[in-house]
Amino acid sequence: MKVLKVDHVGVAVEKLDEALAFYTGVLGLDLHGTETVEEQKVRTAFLPLGDTEIELLESTDPEGPIGKFIAAKGQGIQHIAYRVADIDAALSELKEKGVRLIDEKPRYGAGGARIAFLHPKATGGVLVELCERKGS
Numbered sequence: 001m002k003v004l005k006v007d008h009v010g011v012a013v014e015k016l017d018e019a020l021a022f023y024t025g026v027l028g029l030d031l032h033g034t035e036t037v038e039e040q041k042v043r044t045a046f047l048p049l050g051d052t053e054i055e056l057l058e059s060t061d062p063e064g065p066i067g068k069f070i071a072a073k074g075q076g077i078q079h080i081a082y083r084v085a086d087i088d089a090a091l092s093e094l095k096e097k098g099v100r101l102i103d104e105k106p107r108y109g110a111g112g113a114r115i116a117f118l119h120p121k122a123t124g125g126v127l128v129e130l131c132e133r134k135g136s
Contacts, residue, residue: 001084001089001090001093001094002085003082003083003084004083004084004085005051005052005083006052006080006081006083007052007081007082007083007113007129007131007133008046008052008053008055008080008081008131009052009053009055009077009079009081010055010057010077010078010080010081010129011054011055011075011076011077011078012057012059012066012069012070012075012076012077012078013056013057013075014058014070014075015058016034016043016056016058019056019058020045023047023054023056024047029047029048029049029054030047031045031047032045032046032047032053033045033046036060037108037109038060039107039108040064040065040066040109041061041063041064041066042057042064042065042066042110043057043058043059044056044058044110046111055081055110057078066078078127079117079126079128079129080126080127080128080129081115081128081129081130081131082129082130082131083131083132083133084131084132085132086132087106087114087115087116087131088106090130091103091104091105091106091116091130094118099118099122100118100119100121100122101116101118101119101122102116102117102118103116103117106130109129109131112133112134113131113132114131114132115129115130115131115132116130117129117130118130
């Protein structure tokens with residue numbers, strides 16, 4: 001498996017509009033767009049930063065993964081996503097190596113990406129997302 005780059009850093013926020021005011025108004029980042037991903041019960045906003053992005057994540061349901069994360073840990077960095085060229089091959093290789101996976105098959109992510117998460121117990125306590133995008 002070859003990691004191509006850090007695709008994005010996911011930041012869990014309670015209120016997306018308030019977080020955007022800071023990231024765009026104070027830090028001066030440009031908003032690339034927002035999207036609701038029903039499957040993951042989240043509303044996202046992407047802010048390009050060099051060769052990567054900041055992904056702000058607002059829960060649309062307190063029982064969704066971001067809602068549960070904020071309830072347990074508060075706002076903050078929720079995951080780091082690494083771009084791979086072939087997510088199916090990457091998951092197969094990780095499974096063969098005995099790496100604990102949250103997702104054994106890719107699922108739909110924001111921006112049309114195919115994503116899968118690795119369990120934090122296998123990654124030193126960090127929630128790692130693998131991300132495959134068209135044209136990777």
